[in-house]
Amino acid sequence: MKTLVKAPAKINLSLDVLHKRKDGFHEVEMVMTTIDLADRIELTQLEEDVIRILSHNRFVPDDQRNLAYQAARLLKDRLQIKKGVAISIDKVIPVAAGLAGGSSDAAATLRGLNQLWDLGLSLEELAKLGSEIGSDVSFCVYGGTALATGRGEMIQHLPAPPNCWVILAKPTIGVSTADVYKNLNVAAIEHPHTHEMIHSLKTEDYDYMCQNLGNVLESVTLSMHPEVAQIKEQMERFGADAVLMSGSGPTVFGLVQFESKVQRVYNGLRGFCDQVFAVRMMGERNPLA
Numbered sequence: 152m153k154t155l156v157k158a159p160a161k162i163n164l165s166l167d168v169l170h171k172r173k174d175g176f177h178e179v180e181m182v183m184t185t186i187d188l189a190d191r192i193e194l195t196q197l198e199e200d201v202i203r204i205l206s207h208n209r210f211v212p213d214d215q216r217n218l219a220y221q222a223a224r225l226l227k228d229r230l231q232i233k234k235g236v237a238i239s240i241d242k243v244i245p246v247a248a249g250l251a252g253g254s255s256d257a258a259a260t261l262r263g264l265n266q267l268w269d270l271g272l273s274l275e276e277l278a279k280l281g282s283e284i285g286s287d288v289s290f291c292v293y294g295g296t297a298l299a300t301g302r303g304e305m306i307q308h309l310p311a312p313p314n315c316w317v318i319l320a321k322p323t324i325g326v327s328t329a330d331v332y333k334n335l336n337v338a339a340i341e342h343p344h345t346h347e348m349i350h351s352l353k354t355e356d357y358d359y360m361c362q363n364l365g366n367v368l369e370s371v372t373l374s375m376h377p378e379v380a381q382i383k384e385q386m387e388r389f390g391a392d393a394v395l396m397s398g399s400g401p402t403v404f405g406l407v408q409f410e411s412k413v414q415r416v417y418n419g420l421r422g423f424c425d426q427v428f429a430v431r432m433m434g435e436r437n438p439l440a
């Protein structure tokens with residue numbers, strides 16, 4: 152028995168940090184949306200009681216460090232499932248990029264195993280389990296567009312962003328999310344306009360959405376990796392309507408409303424980065440599986 156699940160990447164249209172919590176995590180306010188750049192996860196039931204990870208990407212761990220492995224382990228332990236699973240990950244989303252690739256693989260594994268093992272869990276129950284794996288996993292269980300608060304695991308659904316293209320450019324460096332949060336000076340934060348961003352989605356106002364993109368982690372990653380600033384400049388120079396770093400980076404995304412401009416921005420970035428993508432926002436939430 153097999154099931155195939157899509158694991159889409161996310162971008163943060165806005166990312167604010169309110170304060171550092173006693174548990175070491177940061178209290179955040181993030182508007183997130185899924186984009187049409189996805190890993191494909193194939194889950195095959197095994198009679199032997201093991202979890203196997205198969206991936207051709209050398210940056211993806213094939214043991215218990217893999218977030219998809221952790222998702223299967225969590226379901227097996229909580230629901231006392233004795234069956235095994237082979238998890239094959241066709242990796243498309245760049246790794247350690249600020250696009251939640253690992254979190255989305257974990258979320259897709261939760262949704263897929265719910266179906267494969269006929270567990271009957273709701274998306275809410277899967278999202279709650281996912282929050283034990285990582286802060287971004289709950290959002291990835293639902294997909295779509297949402298305001299994420301708490302450490303990222305509290306989800307309020309929002310309307311899909313106005314139709315547009317997203318050009319993504321990832322420099323060869325990888326960024327550690329923990330290091331970026333560690334280097335953030337919470338006292339000096341200039342807060343982005345989260346409520347205005349939400350308003351732009353509710354009123355389907357593309358220009359207002361572009362004006363209100365903001366990410367407080369951007370300046371931290373930029374100071375650690377100046378090449379990210381160069382990519383931002385290129386993206387602006389080639390005509391993207393608005394440009395921002397996603398999550399803790401280093402991926403930079405540019406929004407483009409008209410298809411006629413997409414090729415120009417895409418080609419302009421190809422000379423600077425190996426990994427460049429032109430995709431659509433997904434808008435819609437994930438099906439249960």
Ligand SMILES: C[C@@](CO)(OP(=O)(O)O)[C@H](O)COP(=O)(O)OP(=O)(O)OC[C@H]1O[C@@H](n2ccc(N)nc2=O)[C@H](O)[C@@H]1O
Pocket residue numbers: 163166175176177178179181248249250251254284285286287288301302303328329332397398399400
């Ligand atoms: C920055 C964001 C924005 O969407 O995404 P990425 O850049 O990783 O994609 C997220 O907040 C990342 O979420 P995720 O990658 O799931 O983080 P976790 O595994 O839970 O945490 C990794 C580390 O980041 C720090 N962390 C994470 C979330 C948070 N609200 N406060 C934190 O301080 C902690 O040091 C933690 O040990």
Ligand SMILES: Nc1ncnc2c1ncn2[C@@H]1O[C@H](COP(=O)(O)OP(=O)(O)O)[C@@H](O)[C@H]1O
Pocket residue numbers: 210211212216217218219240245246247248249250251252253254256257326328398399400
């Ligand atoms: N399924 C997975 N895909 C990618 N990375 C994974 C996965 N499982 C664990 N990891 C580890 O998680 C780290 C963060 O990866 P990723 O989720 O791609 O980035 P980000 O947190 O920036 O969105 C990587 O360095 C990698 O070692």
